[in-house]
Amino acid sequence: MRRPTRPLLLATTALLALAALGIWYGQRQEAPVARAQSTIPVRVVSVAQQDVPRYASAIGSVLSLHSVEIKPQVEGVLTRVLVKEGQWVKQGDLLATLDDRSIRASLDQARAQLGQSQAQIQVAGVDLKRYRLLSSDDGVSKQTLDQQQALVNQLQATVKGNQAAIANAEVQLSYTQIRSPVTGRVGIRNIDPGNLVRASDTQGLFSVTQIDPIAVEFSLPQQMLPTLQGLLKASAPALVQAYMDADGERTLLGEGHLALIDNQISANTGTVRVKAEFDNKDGRLWPGQLVTIRLRTAVQENALVVPPPVVQRGADGHFVYRLDGDKVTSVPVKVLYQDSGLNIIAGVKPGERLVLDGQSRLKPGSRVEVAPDAPPPSEMADGRGQP
Template identity: 25%
Template sequence: MFTLKSSKGLLTFIFTFFLLGCGEQGNMKPRAMGPIHVDTITATNTSLRLSTELPGRISAFNEAEVRPQVGGIIKKRLFKEGSYVEAGDVLYQIDPVTYQASVNSSKAQLQKSISDQQATQKSFDRYSELLKKKLTSQQNYDDAYSDNQQALASVAIYQAELDNANVQLSYTKIKAPISGIIGLSQVSEGALVTAEQSSYLAEIIQSDQVYVDMAQSSVSLYALQKEFQIGLKDDQEKPIIPVKILLEDGSEYEHTGHLEFADAQVNDLTGSVTLRALIPNPRHTLLPGMFVRANVSSPEEREYIVLPQSLVIRSQSGAPYAYVVNDKNIVEKKNLTLGSEVNNGWVVKKGLVVGDRVVTNNFAKVKENIEVVIDSEDDIAKEQPQPASIDL
């Protein structure tokens, strides 16, 4: 039978056991943590040809608006719209009747003035001989000389009028000022045109090579120029900067051009500078006004460290850094200056050197100045694809 005395003994036993248990737990020491295990990859150089992609617009290498230089009625159109014309080809024929009449009139006046001059020349020669023999007066000689000079001037005047009349007649044949593709005719046969009219008759575009005009920020342009100057000597000529074109459908244009020039001033509103590239266009694939994307490449491949994006850690302010294990297996924090993005990696401009062992895992436990155990090491080149070019 369970009595009060026995129950008090049981409670005393339980309380004593509890106190002993608590004392043992209080005397237990925390288990020491071992070193953190990590994997690393070794930073190595990758050969890359940097490029920057810019939106651009095609413009003609040369274009000319055909306008009449004399007035008249268009009698014939002598070209096929959309065809290739050579410089000097006759495009339109203006009615030449009135201009031919002016030429004929000038010819007649010139012939008359030549005849008059020949007569005064004979008279002058005769008075010259008589004066030598003192058979005439000085006054008669002077008058003959003056008449001959006036006749010579008249010949020159009428010759100039004939030349001008011939020029005006030649303008009735409206010729192509440049070679290229001619567009739509803005006038038809029978239309009246006037000299110096504001509207053009047709437009000719020379497009066997074309320009690509691009806008680049002044800051980016400076970085681009600085990149291209690396490795050049003072006496070395500026490198040829290749430019490739991506068409609107995303396909790459078959011909490679080169950068011609950069504008000498920055646009006040946009802060950008206009770049112009010259692109071969033998099949006239690129038409003026087309929008394209241009890849401006550096002149040669260079060595860069490309770090996978997954290994770049960001601080609360967004500053990039990475953890590196030194020779003593101590973790160091390296602040990074990143450049271009390439596939799934970043070009590291500053912060890493070839041979650095970058931590690739266990970021939740890794901290600066702690010792780690490296389980496996790999080469960064095996982790990172090597493209032909990347954006600057």
């Protein structure tokens, strides 16, 4: 058997040395990568302390405080309509007129009858005085005097009846001028001038609906009844906000106040109806409109506030990841109030930095790399925690 030659031994040694060098170099390159992969990137936010209003939300329907269907109270031909559809009118404005000739004739007839009765009672009164003088000397019988007195009483009653007929005719005549009972907006006209209208008609001429102020009716769970009663008794009216949701955006339509609670709870739904009133000078709230309602029920002072994504839910309840140096610690917390804008929690301290994003890869003791802090909850939720 031939022994390996010296050149072959040298070549083998060189190959082994190169292999060892390659392994050593690869390990040096992988070490930083392994260290880099051991840190998890996260975003954090500081616990804020602030006064937070608390709200109850519901879906409400906008209602007019006064909506009147304009109908005639007497029969007649509609001669004029003095307002246009959509026009704003004030209480007492003349809206329409009816043909009043027949009623005016009846009024003139009643006045003539009154004049006739007044003349008759004047003559009867003079005769009564004469009979009284004659009766003292037995110039007329007692029966004649009594008959004349009865005639005077009868004519007095006739005069009162004539006066009542005149008053009735004047009222009927006033009905031929239809005036607005409220300040509001005229709706779509149903009947045109020239048509005969009656008080018994089922369809009115048009409607007049009050727009400012306006109301919103909504329902809340019966468990909130004590809170609602306390809000009504408070010196300051409870704030109510009305929003409209459209195309993924929420628009504030108006701010009003809690007005009343219904006098009974619905046995079918377990809810109580509530009404709020709004100033509506710009007409953004419209009768029949569905809106989202937020009723401010309280203001919690010095509350510890975080954005909703900070709070996680585990098998044992809610918890957060707190940043301790370059590692995180799981801290159990209690959620006192929550909505889509912020959460009020207990179990942490003001200023502590909590993980906002990246919790899915974390566990207690994980090493993290912190991105720039997120804005505080007050800026994210506009300070009010919009739902």
